[in-house]
Amino acid sequence: MEELLKNIKEEIKNITDLKSLNELKIKYLSKKGPINELSLKMKDLSIEEKKEYGMKLNAFKNEVNNLFDTLKEKLETEELNKKLENEKIDISLPATKINVGAPNILEKVVEDFEEVFMSMGYDVVDGPEVEEDKFNFELLGLPKGHPARDAQDTFYVKGDEMLMRSHTSPVQARTMLKYEGKEPVRIICPGKAYRRDDDDATHSHQFTQIEGLLVDKDISLSDLKGTVTLICKKLFGNDTITRFRPSYYQFTEPSVEMDISCFACKGNGCSICKNTGWITIGGAGVVHYDVLKGCGYDPNIWSGFAFGFGAERCAMLKYGINDIRTFYNTDLRETRNFDRKDAE
Numbered sequence: 001m002e003e004l005l006k007n008i009k010e011e012i013k014n015i016t017d018l019k020s021l022n023e024l025k026i027k028y029l030s031k032k033g034p035i036n037e038l039s040l041k042m043k044d045l046s047i048e049e050k051k052e053y054g055m056k057l058n059a060f061k062n063e064v065n066n067l068f069d070t071l072k073e074k075l076e077t078e079e080l081n082k083k084l085e086n087e088k089i090d091i092s093l094p095a096t097k098i099n100v101g102a103p104n105i106l107e108k109v110v111e112d113f114e115e116v117f118m119s120m121g122y123d124v125v126d127g128p129e130v131e132e133d134k135f136n137f138e139l140l141g142l143p144k145g146h147p148a149r150d151a152q153d154t155f156y157v158k159g160d161e162m163l164m165r166s167h168t169s170p171v172q173a174r175t176m177l178k179y180e181g182k183e184p185v186r187i188i189c190p191g192k193a194y195r196r197d198d199d200d201a202t203h204s205h206q207f208t209q210i211e212g213l214l215v216d217k218d219i220s221l222s223d224l225k226g227t228v229t230l231i232c233k234k235l236f237g238n239d240t241i242t243r244f245r246p247s248y249y250q251f252t253e254p255s256v257e258m259d260i261s262c263f264a265c266k267g268n269g270c271s272i273c274k275n276t277g278w279i280t281i282g283g284a285g286v287v288h289y290d291v292l293k294g295c296g297y298d299p300n301i302w303s304g305f306a307f308g309f310g311a312e313r314c315a316m317l318k319y320g321i322n323d324i325r326t327f328y329n330t331d332l333r334e335t336r337n338f339d340r341k342d343a344e
């Protein structure tokens with residue numbers, strides 16, 4: 001046994017992998033191996049001898065097994081560590097950058113408006129951008145030859161009957177005529193409008209308006225004020241204050257300009273509001289008697305209010321943009337910047 005143990009210890013020293021260890025184990029511990037041979041000798045011994053021999057043999061076997069088990073454990077750990085080392089992922093390597101698209105900021109402002117109005121039960125409707133003179137002007141109290149038409153430098157498409165709509169207000173007339181004076185109207189219409197303006201930082205020949213119309217019974221200017229105030233609080237912050245200033249439009253009476261308290265300086269005066277504390281965001285008013293009548297609504301039964309927000313203006317103010325052309329160029333760096341600002 002001592003001889004064997006010495007040999008095993010000698011051989012096991014050189015083992016560095018599990019496979020060789022297993023082979024060595026088979027060599028010594030299999031049925032045909034030398035250790036089993038020692039066990040077989042038991043049967044030739046007397047009872048006395050068996051006892052002593054048995055104890056020695058067991059201790060010897062335990063020691064041999066221990067040698068194998070210890071090395072097996074050590075080799076297994078080493079193997080696992082090697083595997084972990086090889087499969088290690090270097091997370092410090094910078095990933096490939098993926099450019100994801102970002103919504104155009106103007107589109108986003110329009111969607112914000114839509115969402116708030118829809119939550120108040122308004123429908124979002126569409127109208128044609130190439131419009132008839134009748135809807136763009138005549139039904140809105142601007143007959144041919146009316147001097148106020150000049151203020152809306154219009155692109156005519158065909159003679160003087162078809163034009164690029166100069167505002168989104170024709171959708172008011174179209175909607176009322178479609179409803180045939182029978183039911184209440186509650187719509188907004190976001191869309192493009194066109195005027196023969198020279199493009200500069202605050203003017204564009206194409207711009208976006210958000211038109212609104214509500215026709216029902218007993219509607220007054222205070223309903224308009226309440227609605228606009230609520231909308232502006234939702235879009236520009238809860239502490240926003242709204243102010244109406246007297247104005248003039250042919251299709252509303254009375255007419256107002258809608259101002260909100262400057263959200264940048266909270267009304268104290270800053271460069272955004274040109275030190276006035278107020279920002280104009282659109283026009284509005286109570287729908288004119290003649291407009292209701294001309295579009296099939298009996299003004300003695302129905303009344304309503306209408307408004308038109310300037311979408312670019314709202315977006316410029318909200319995102320601190322000082323050039324309206326920013327919305328129409330395709331510089332992705334700009335769009336991404338706004339996206340980041342929005343996320344903040």
Ligand code: DAH
Nearest residue numbers: 167169283284285306307308
């Ligand atoms: N259409 C007007 C413009 O382009 C804006 C406007 C004013 C719309 C008053 C309205 C309104 O619906 O009631 O300047």
